[in-house]
Amino acid sequence: MKRREFLKLSTTIAGAAMTVYVPAGWSPARTAGKWKVGFSQCTTLEPWRVQFNKDIQAEAKNHPDVDLVITDGQDKTEKQVADCDNLIVQQVNVLLISPKESAGLTGVVEKAIDAKIPVIVLDRNVDTKRITQFIGGDNVAIGKAAGEHAVKLLGGPGKAAGNVVEIWGGMGTQPAHDRHDGFHAFTDKEPGIKYLLNNQSGDWKQDKAYNIMTTALRNNEKIDLVYGHNDPMAYGAYLAAKDAGRDKDIKFILGIDGLPNEGVTWVSKGQLTATFLYATPGAEGLRQAVKLLKGEKLEPVITLPTMLITKENAPDILKKNGLL
Amino acid sequence: MKVLRLLSRTKLYWGLLLICLIGGLTSPHTSSGSNIFLSYANLTDVLRQVSITGLVATGMTMVILLGGIDLSVGSVMGFSTVICAMLLTKPGLTAASAMGVPAATIVSGVATALLARFIFRGLARGRDIGAGRRPDIAVSPWRSLWIPALLGVLCATAVAWWTTGQVPTKFGVLGVLLVAPCLALVLGAINGLLIVAGRLQPFIVTLAMMVSALGVARLTAGQDNAVVPVYTGTNATEAFEMLRSMLWGVLPVPSVFFLAAIILFGAIMRFTTFGRYAYAIGGNVEAAKLSGIKVAQVQLTAYLLSGLLAGIAGVLFVAQYRQGKPDAGAGLELDAIAAVVIGGTSLMGGRGGLAGTFVGVLIFGLLSDILQLQNIDSNVQLLMKGLIIVGTVLVQEQNLGQLIGRWRFSRSVEAQVDPKTAETHRLPNAPTADFAREDLDEAS
Numbered sequence: 001m002k003r004r005e006f007l008k009l010s011t012t013i014a015g016a017a018m019t020v021y022v023p024a025g026w027s028p029a030r031t032a033g034k035w036k037v038g039f040s041q042c043t044t045l046e047p048w049r050v051q052f053n054k055d056i057q058a059e060a061k062n063h064p065d066v067d068l069v070i071t072d073g074q075d076k077t078e079k080q081v082a083d084c085d086n087l088i089v090q091q092v093n094v095l096l097i098s099p100k101e102s103a104g105l106t107g108v109v110e111k112a113i114d115a116k117i118p119v120i121v122l123d124r125n126v127d128t129k130r131i132t133q134f135i136g137g138d139n140v141a142i143g144k145a146a147g148e149h150a151v152k153l154l155g156g157p158g159k160a161a162g163n164v165v166e167i168w169g170g171m172g173t174q175p176a177h178d179r180h181d182g183f184h185a186f187t188d189k190e191p192g193i194k195y196l197l198n199n200q201s202g203d204w205k206q207d208k209a210y211n212i213m214t215t216a217l218r219n220n221e222k223i224d225l226v227y228g229h230n231d232p233m234a235y236g237a238y239l240a241a242k243d244a245g246r247d248k249d250i251k252f253i254l255g256i257d258g259l260p261n262e263g264v265t266w267v268s269k270g271q272l273t274a275t276f277l278y279a280t281p282g283a284e285g286l287r288q289a290v291k292l293l294k295g296e297k298l299e300p301v302i303t304l305p306t307m308l309i310t311k312e313n314a315p316d317i318l319k320k321n322g323l324l
Numbered sequence: 325m326k327v328l329r330l331l332s333r334t335k336l337y338w339g340l341l342l343i344c345l346i347g348g349l350t351s352p353h354t355s356s357g358s359n360i361f362l363s364y365a366n367l368t369d370v371l372r373q374v375s376i377t378g379l380v381a382t383g384m385t386m387v388i389l390l391g392g393i394d395l396s397v398g399s400v401m402g403f404s405t406v407i408c409a410m411l412l413t414k415p416g417l418t419a420a421s422a423m424g425v426p427a428a429t430i431v432s433g434v435a436t437a438l439l440a441r442f443i444f445r446g447l448a449r450g451r452d453i454g455a456g457r458r459p460d461i462a463v464s465p466w467r468s469l470w471i472p473a474l475l476g477v478l479c480a481t482a483v484a485w486w487t488t489g490q491v492p493t494k495f496g497v498l499g500v501l502l503v504a505p506c507l508a509l510v511l512g513a514i515n516g517l518l519i520v521a522g523r524l525q526p527f528i529v530t531l532a533m534m535v536s537a538l539g540v541a542r543l544t545a546g547q548d549n550a551v552v553p554v555y556t557g558t559n560a561t562e563a564f565e566m567l568r569s570m571l572w573g574v575l576p577v578p579s580v581f582f583l584a585a586i587i588l589f590g591a592i593m594r595f596t597t598f599g600r601y602a603y604a605i606g607g608n609v610e611a612a613k614l615s616g617i618k619v620a621q622v623q624l625t626a627y628l629l630s631g632l633l634a635g636i637a638g639v640l641f642v643a644q645y646r647q648g649k650p651d652a653g654a655g656l657e658l659d660a661i662a663a664v665v666i667g668g669t670s671l672m673g674g675r676g677g678l679a680g681t682f683v684g685v686l687i688f689g690l691l692s693d694i695l696q697l698q699n700i701d702s703n704v705q706l707l708m709k710g711l712i713i714v715g716t717v718l719v720q721e722q723n724l725g726q727l728i729g730r731w732r733f734s735r736s737v738e739a740q741v742d743p744k745t746a747e748t749h750r751l752p753n754a755p756t757a758d759f760a761r762e763d764l765d766e767a768s
Contacts, residue, residue, distance in 0.1 A: 045651050047550045171703055201702035207645040207652070211373055215696040218360055218369070219352060232551075239646060243568065262553070 034065040035094070035293050037286065038087035042100035043075035046204070047232070048280065051259050052098070052123075055282030063290050077104035084108040088115050094289040098122040098281075118292055122281040124174070133288060135281040135302045139175045142276050142306045143182020146254050149274055149308060150225055151186055153252045154193065161192025162224030165216050167209050167237060168201045169229035176201075179229045179256060196220050202233040209236035217244050224250065231255035231263035231275055238271050247271075258309050260321035268314035277307040335719065336668055336683050343687060347694045361697055368576055372644075374689030375582035376401075378682070379637040380653075381660040381667075382585045383630030385681040386593070388664055389606045390626050391673025392526035396515060396533035397634040397660060398653030400508050403541040404638025408504040409552035409648025410544065412564070419544045424503035431506040432483045437476030444472060505635030511537055512631015516624035526627075534657070541650035552648040567643035578640045582685075585633060590678040598622065606673030663688050666716045687716065 039056060043049055053070060060068040069087065073080030077100050085108060087095055095112050097119060099105040106127045112119050118132040125134050154160040164187065169176035187193050197216060202209035209228060216223065217240060226241075228234030234255030241247040251273065255263050258277035266272045281304060292298055309317065331338070344362075351361030360366055380397045387394045410420035483502075511533060518529045545552050554564070571577050593599035601622045605612040613619050634653070642648050661671075667684025669676025691712055695705045 045550055050550045168702070196699075198699045199701045199703075200696075200699070206647055207641070210645055212696065214369055214373075215693070218363075218366055219697060219699070221355060236645065262551075 035290075036067045036069065036090065036092045037094050037096065037289050037293075038090065038092035039068060039070045039096040039285075040073060040080055040083045040087060040098070041070060042073040042080050042098055044072050045075055047259055047262055048230075048257055048278070049098075052280035052282045055280045056096075056286050057282075059283040059286040063286070066286070066290060066293075068286070073100055075100065077101060080105060081108045084112065088112050088117060092117060093293055095119045096122060096285050096289060097126075099124050099126055102127050120285055120288055120292075120298075122285045132292065133298045133300060133302065135285050135288065135304065137278045137281070137304045137306065139178030139278070140182040140185075141303075142256055142278055143179040144185055145182075145306055145308065146179070146227065146256060146276055147183040147186030149276075150183070150227060150252070150254060151190060151193075153273065154190075154225060157190070159192065160187075160190040163194050163196050163220060163222050164225045164227060165196050165213070165220075165223055165237070166200075166227045167197070167212055167229065167233045168199060169204045169233070171199065171201045176229050183227060196223065202228070202236065204230055204233065206232040206236035206239075209233035210240045213237040213240035214244070217241060217246060222249075225252040226250060226254065228253070228255045231257045231259065231266065231272070234272055234275070235262070235266050238266070258307070258317075260317060260323055264309055264314050264317050264321075265323065267309055267311060268318060270311060273310070275309045277309060279304045279306070336680060339716065339719070340683050340687055340690075343690050343694070347690060347697075350694070351697055361694065366693065366697075368570070368579070370686075370689045370693045371579035371582070372576035373693070374685050375576070375578040376637045376641055376644075377656065377659050377663060377688070378579075378582040378685040379585055379633045379640070380630075380656055381663040381681050381685050382582070382589055382678060383626075383633035384657075384660045385664050385667070385669055385676070385678055386589065386602065386626045387526070387630050388661075388669050388671060389593070389602050389673055389676060390623055391606045391609065392519065392623065392626065393530065393661070393671075394512075394515065394627060394630045395527065395530040395657050396511070396537055397630060398656035399534045399537035399541065399650075400511050400631055400634040401638040401641065401653035401656060402650045403511065403537045403544070404504045404508045404635040405641050405648035405652045406541045406545045406552055406650055407507055407648070408500050408639050408642045409554050411500050411503060412554055412642070413552065419546075421503075423544070424507050427510045428503045428506040429480045429483055431509055432502075433476040433480030435476075436479040437472045440472035440475040501636075501639055504639050505632050508635025508638065509628055509632040512628045512634070513624070515631065516627030519627065520620040520624050538650055545648070545650055550649065554642060554646045554648065564643045567640060578644065581636060581640060585636075586678055586682045589629070590682075593678055598625070602626065603674055606675070608674070659688070662713050666713060666720065668720050684716075 037060075041049060041053060044053060056068065056070070060066055069090070069092065071080075071083035071087065073083055080097075080100055081104065084095065084097060084105070088108075088111060095109075095117050097105065097109065099109075099121065102125060109119050109121070109126050110128055110130060113130050120133045120135065121131050122134075123136045125136070150164070151157055151160045154162040154164075166180070166183070168180065196219075197212070200212045200216075202212055209232070213226070213236065223241075223246075226234060226237045228237055232255075234253050238247060238253050241250050241253075253272045255266075255272055255275040256278055257263050258275045258279075263272065263275035267275050281302075284302065284304065288298055288302070347361040348359060351359050353359055380401065384394055384397065407420045407424050410418050411424065414420070515526075515530055515533050518524055519526050522529070567577050569577055571580050575583075593602060601612065601617045604615070604617060605619050605622055609619060638648075638652070641652055663684040664676075664681050665671060665684070666687055667676065667680030667682070669680055688709075691709065692705065695708060700708070
């Protein structure tokens with residue numbers, strides 16, 4: 001037998017063997033459920049998204065009649081569209097989607113609706129009214145809560161005073177603008193509050209925020225409050241202040257997200273003053289999907305509430321998540 | 325004319341001075357009236373901020389000088405941060421130690437064997453030349469192979485014994501500094517081997533590595549960890565305090581790594597045969613091959629070193645930002661390439677050097693510091709950085725004068741072609757070595 005023939009033959013045999021032997025835990029074993037729910041996640045490169053996936057998986061364990069298929073868009077619109085196409089072809093009973101961006105995913109959502117698959121959109125909306133339901137947090141409301149808390153920390157309404165550093169998330173993203181607008185709805189009323197930075201974006205990242213804060217510390221001898229659009233950035237700013245030996249002067253560092261293994265931990269250690277929960281719509285999304293499958297009617301929009309997390313209630317949250 | 329030529333040759337350094345001048349003049353002042361930009365704290369801070377990109381750019385310069393490119397450095401660095409953070413925080417046998425310890429063992433074994441071989445060869449040569457015999461170690465298999473190999477195995481065993489002794493607890497700084505870069509070096513070696521032995525395009529191979537190293541990093545961190553945190557207050561960060569502190573209160577430690585790398589590799593590229601060979605290969609691979617240079621060996625070494633430096637950068641990243649994450653180095657390869665190109669190294673290879681890269685990295689860092697001190701909108705900062713890359717390279721490549729000249733007196737420039745430009749920009753109908761060779765190939 002020639003070598004090439006031998007190679008061809010052995011590959012074929014190996015391939016055939018592989019089709020018979022499918023490792024345990026792969027999809028065929030999971031077709032036991034009555035309903036198939038597809039969830040298209042846009043990325044798993046951020047801690048918040050990872051928590052999102054954990055939440056939806058934890059909720060899926062409570063519904064044995066549901067098969068949950070999660071796809072990862074890897075932070076690319078075209079990959080996420082392909083994922084959704086794939087889920088539509090698989091004829092899932094409900095499609096959950098957390099879009100990377102609105103415009104690029106509107107088409108495929110409409111395609112799913114046309115294919116008679118109900119779509120529940122999570123966290124970020126799409127540009128069409130034809131969806132079944134939208135579930136998400138309200139970034140403006142969270143920003144407002146943060147602003148209210150900041151005013152309280154700086155001396156109370158009417159007499160609040162101090163220098164504030166605001167570190168933006170991605171400049172082009174709606175959540176960053178909402179968190180900014182909400183915050184300023186409260187703080188702009190206070191004449192004593194001065195803003196030190198002009199639209200500095202930390203791109204939601206701890207290391208970028210660290211470098212922005214280093215320069216801000218150098219430029220300004222007095223900083224009273226840092227407002228990070230998410231926890232990692234607030235923490236990065238805290239680290240910069242700590243490395244500069246000024247973390248004790250800057251008493252109030254606020255973040256948003258409230259993930260148990262991030263923000264809540266930092267708050268409980270006293271490194272951040274407070275954080276605000278931006279709950280993932282994972283668990284609620286799956287509950288609503290099950291409701292729909294059982295024939296109930298859904299409300300068009302569900303807004304998830306926020307929660308102030310301070311040193312007082314942080315340990316309870318950590319305990320609930322098994323981290324303490 | 326001589327002065328002009330000197331000015332033109334050193335224009336990169338003048339550019340650096342100019343930027344410092346602009347920074348100093350426009351900088352805001354503290355309440356006591358001192359200049360913030362020119363303050364020692366700010367300048368050392370810039371050095372610290374650029375040192376991660378700088379380390380990566382050092383390796384990139386060598387690869388680019390050889391006419392290659394390494395797109396995988398960002399992912400390799402991210403991988404290194406994950407390994408480092410896991411070794412620091414997770415006790416016991418994790419994916420990180422399972423991969424890292426054997427890698428460190430193998431790398432240290434090979435390195436010791438090579439070093440021992442080098443020493444033995446030197447010894448043998450010294451003695452043999454004295455005795456008037458052939459100065460070739462290959463005649464004695466005992467000296468050339470067995471003793472070094474034995475030494476290597478012994479040392480590797482020592483390292484393995486030491487590192488596995490560390491596994492049940494958390495790794496110390498030294499262990500991490502050894503293991504994470506070694507693993508990165510292995511990734512660099514895979515790049516190099518595929519390029520050299522597989523005869524693939526560096527672009528393709530390192531692109532593949534860029535994608536797959538990210539995947540491996542995420543698998544190592546575990547699906548439910550987008551970030552591996554190294555919390556302040558734990559032992560891990562106290563031990564790592566050293567890596568982000570100021571050395572004797574003078575220089576930030578990360579920048580010491582960067583400066584050491586620049587000086588070390590700058591000297592290697594300038595004074596050793598390896599450096600000569602690298603320039604020769606970058607200039608013309610065929611000619612280098614024909615003159616008996618071991619092209620494969622030199623290329624392999626360059627990719628290896630690029631991986632190693634990215635690995636060290638990863639450890640420094642963890643020390644500074646207290647977290648390891650798979651996408652820590654996203655976009656880093658492009659920053660590094662930009663710094664190398666600003667520094668005057670040609671992407672075609674064979675021209676440029678590490679001194680240029682050092683200045684390029686500094687220019688990049690100082691500019692973003694100035695923009696940040698001026699508190700300029702982030703989006704505008706991005707735009708300005710882009711403009712500055714193009715502007716610097718235009719000036720650097722001497723094309724600006726030509727461009728303006730051509731635009732204003734297009735005819736007269738064409739008329740007076742000086743021999744230097746004729747050499748670099750070949751006239752289409754001039755017979756060249758390449759054409760001649762093609763003719764020969766056709767004829768035969």
